[in-house]
Amino acid sequence: MLSVGVIGTGMIGRDHIRRMTSVLAGVRVAAVTDVDFDVARSVAAFTGAAFRDSGESLITDASVEAVVVCSWGPTHEQYVLAAIAAGKPVFCEKPLAPSQEACLRIVEAEAAHGSRLVQVGYMRRYDPSYRALKAVLATGELGAPLMMHCAHRNASVPGFYGNEMAITDSAVHEIDMVRWMFGEEITAVQVLRPRRNSHGGELQDPLMLLFEMASGAIVDVETSVNIRYGYDIRGEIVGENGTASLGSLSPVRVRLGGKASDPVPADWQERFQTAYDVEFREWIDALRSSGRTSGPSAWDGYAAAVVSDAGVTALRTGERVPVVLAERPELYAPETPT
Amino acid sequence: MLSVGVIGTGMIGRDHIRRMTSVLAGVRVAAVTDVDFDVARSVAAFTGAAFRDSGESLITDASVEAVVVCSWGPTHEQYVLAAIAAGKPVFCEKPLAPSQEACLRIVEAEAAHGSRLVQVGYMRRYDPSYRALKAVLATGELGAPLMMHCAHRNASVPGFYGNEMAITDSAVHEIDMVRWMFGEEITAVQVLRPRRNSHGGELQDPLMLLFEMASGAIVDVETSVNIRYGYDIRGEIVGENGTASLGSLSPVRVRLGGKASDPVPADWQERFQTAYDVEFREWIDALRSSGRTSGPSAWDGYAAAVVSDAGVTALRTGERVPVVLAERPELYAPETPT
Amino acid sequence: MLSVGVIGTGMIGRDHIRRMTSVLAGVRVAAVTDVDFDVARSVAAFTGAAFRDSGESLITDASVEAVVVCSWGPTHEQYVLAAIAAGKPVFCEKPLAPSQEACLRIVEAEAAHGSRLVQVGYMRRYDPSYRALKAVLATGELGAPLMMHCAHRNASVPGFYGNEMAITDSAVHEIDMVRWMFGEEITAVQVLRPRRNSHGGELQDPLMLLFEMASGAIVDVETSVNIRYGYDIRGEIVGENGTASLGSLSPVRVRLGGKASDPVPADWQERFQTAYDVEFREWIDALRSSGRTSGPSAWDGYAAAVVSDAGVTALRTGERVPVVLAERPELYAPETPT
Amino acid sequence: MLSVGVIGTGMIGRDHIRRMTSVLAGVRVAAVTDVDFDVARSVAAFTGAAFRDSGESLITDASVEAVVVCSWGPTHEQYVLAAIAAGKPVFCEKPLAPSQEACLRIVEAEAAHGSRLVQVGYMRRYDPSYRALKAVLATGELGAPLMMHCAHRNASVPGFYGNEMAITDSAVHEIDMVRWMFGEEITAVQVLRPRRNSHGGELQDPLMLLFEMASGAIVDVETSVNIRYGYDIRGEIVGENGTASLGSLSPVRVRLGGKASDPVPADWQERFQTAYDVEFREWIDALRSSGRTSGPSAWDGYAAAVVSDAGVTALRTGERVPVVLAERPELYAPETPT
């Protein structure tokens, strides 16, 4: 039984607490905290966990074996660094930190510590469809991957959703995914601005992102965040001999009124429910069996931040923006993640 | 250029005349006739064909090289027999004749003539999807065919459509198709009567037909003639190693309002347009190149009538009804049609 | 935390123990037993559960709140009856008991007890695709269900698999599923014997089962247990306005060598993994929240046994066999399960 | 009966002659010519057409009502101009002419003539799937089109296929198609060069083309010409409310060996057979009924040449290249083609 402390009891924090108390075996929530003490106390009472009055005190609590960080993005760095200082495994929701500099400080702290403690919440690596895609690639039957076509579509976004969020919040999942899928870094980014969707008002939506990979492969990503029909994630890898795409996951096909139709998921919770469960399942199992985490690393969080920053610059300038990464510490070297 | 005489200028006759004058190369309509002289004269004038005042005079007209019979079913026998007597190829719309006895007289007349002149209008043998299915079967990779699951669905039927028409008019296409697909005769028929579709009032709809094939294979056919959503024809052959089914033929896939949907054809004209064109294309080409027809034969028309009769008896009695065919003349022996 | 005792530590028992210890939150395995004491002791040690030397002593163990029966079929009755006698909830793997008489004794015992304790392991009711199908039916947009076409295909079966097992072991899942799907009883069964698959030697495979429902709806079920290509479960409900079928669940689509292809599951474990997890998830949650089970009942287990027996008779005789059920106790009356 | 003269009896010319003599009603081939007199004489003899010893004499032949130009690209201009001079309708295979200057001279000659005589052989406008896509767009239910994702894949290309042919020979079909689909001009082109497919040796393959439309919509086109698995043409329009894509056109679905698979066409002949037939069917019918052609115009041929040139420059330079068109003559103004 892994004892976990959760920092941040907002929507995502509570969902992970539910996952760890009501869904998954082998884990318990030992302590919780939040900037809003009332909420944290209420969640603690409901869950049977201890309330702690700060992230730092939660991290150093002897009953806490591992930490989950779901607090506001700007606070991630301090809690992750504190967990590293305490030598405790820490699962940090994406983004690892709001700036690439902050991410790099975490990378350096973990490298100095000398073993991996940090996992970042990029759950697509745990989605059965993306894993099936990677498994096809791994057989080699497609030959080398040359291109990937992706789409990231939301039915709608809230009013505070700004231009850059299509990159920093939505496409960042594709950024992590293609690095993992191709097993290499993104080296440059370009962002095109198509005709605007009138549902988004002044929002620059959709976007088309173009990633150049270290091998020369090119990835295009459509982000559409007001497309109304549903939440739809698409991906097709183009290899030398053929292609592989995310498949159809329709539980039911209905023939009515001149149409044969398959339902489309309404939102990311529906689409990636299983991925989140598997993500935590494997994190818990890894910590219980080896004490080590093997999912998206601090380096992955850092690289995603650098590419995301390049994307934002590319969006602003219309230019192709090279991605410049710091030197990768040995700790992250022989990476074949997840 | 094949010169054709058309007997019957009703809806189907006019459609075939359109096909032979406006769509297909290598054929002309030389003469037409109909019980309604005014209609026939008007079609003749429009088409540039001669009007003839009887099927018999059309058949013996020296300018007519081949005959197409689209008249009322009860008149088919006399015209087909007259064409055989005249030694002219004759394409007869299904049914070959309204009774198995009449069909058998045609079979015997053609056998006495000594070579094939008659082709019956079972167009599914010319449908690209059914042909692809038969081609898969022919590779042998499925192993022996053991079962076939079929569905024949119409959005609605006219008011005069009676119980037996689901067999004699609709399922008769499956009767011919499975004989051709499996290359063997149907030996017994059973008909089940599911709960009635309220759209059909007192009509016994849907039905479930069960055919036993000579090899022991079993074919089930759903007929639904008031199913509203469209015209849908389905078929899956179950072999020893796997299955093959009629594929998806959707020109476009639309994602809107929570659904990804494919259009369903509205009616048989839309679904089998190409099959009709190919049917005539090949009939014309066969007659022009060899003078011989190779499509569904008088024997096929007879066998369909016998199985259809058995189906009607099975529907009335609820019993399994054996199919008893006359001895097959040598003329139809080494048949591997189309 | 629900404390469960498991009777039977064979393959299925161990899989459920794994599920309750390593996968699902909120449950612990308190005690285990098996006819093979060595195996049971070893499983107990590995799991941290107590070993008990009989099903009866396990059931009456104060630490056991609920019982899972995974022992050999002929022993089910005694353990289920003992659990009822002890007033403890019991999950019994299918079949509830090997004879309809034994099942009826359980029904009567539970009815005498006066509240539901028994749940039978028909996991399809928990499969997301079957649930989506039932949800479409529940909207009413299809109109009344008139037919259902099903197929149950296994790539291969072990040598001891005999003729009747296609009904008692395979199609019994469809028997339970259609009762649940249509919300009504099966009233008669017929079994057709198609041409044999040569992969099965003397085995009568495939079969075609025909179920008549109380409403008059008809269900056909193909069972193919040597079809090589994979494990494939199909189902299409035919309603008055349209149809709904189990959808496509392909994680990936590969285009290679002239084909665009989707993987087919290898076996039932792969296909129904999620259904088993959800089945236990909901059983545990129901017991923890209300102390009551709501899944497939003893009556469902009894009805499945009666229909299965009728199917075996129909297979032997070739006749249509009516299904005659005992009177349903009030306890199971207003049933709209799961 | 339309009497057509064909200039060029190479592979494509002979295929169109076959189409006009053996497939389509209402047309005859009156005369043929070719640089290779022997081939032309032999085709003439086989077809029953007259042999002419030059394109010019064929065009002015009184028996020729309309001209089809299938000769070597560099000769297109002179024959099309000659046909315009003779006031005869002319169908010219793509490209209209090998340079945009030559295309413009044709445009100006036709504009001076004052009515449309020229149709260019962009057959995709006649493909049922592309038409279905355009029909969905025309309903307005997608809202405004914002993006389109396209792929143009060939299994392999001949040895003489050079870098620019992916644009001038392959993507030129997408160039015409998107102008027609969106009903507006392409205003700029960018070409990205992904990692090379090793099957193509030094060939820069695949490519990714990016078109900016006058409305601001963006179109991406993958060209892969050595992808082995088959000939595959893809297209998805992204609108404000949803998307529409070219559908699945699989005649058969085969389940074998762990896979459910659909065949992929082998080449463009198989994929676009119907489109070619419809293209000529409608050209012939239009000329017979109104004497006017309504398909892809000389302006369309010119615009395709300009965009294609811009694409070649973009490929060479790596830069975004604006498309600069001459002023469009009134003749082509109220264009809603096909």
Ligand SMILES: [Mg+2]
């Ligand atoms: Mg995440």
Ligand SMILES: [Mg+2]
């Ligand atoms: Mg027909």
Ligand SMILES: [Mg+2]
């Ligand atoms: Mg079960």
Ligand SMILES: [Mg+2]
């Ligand atoms: Mg063309």
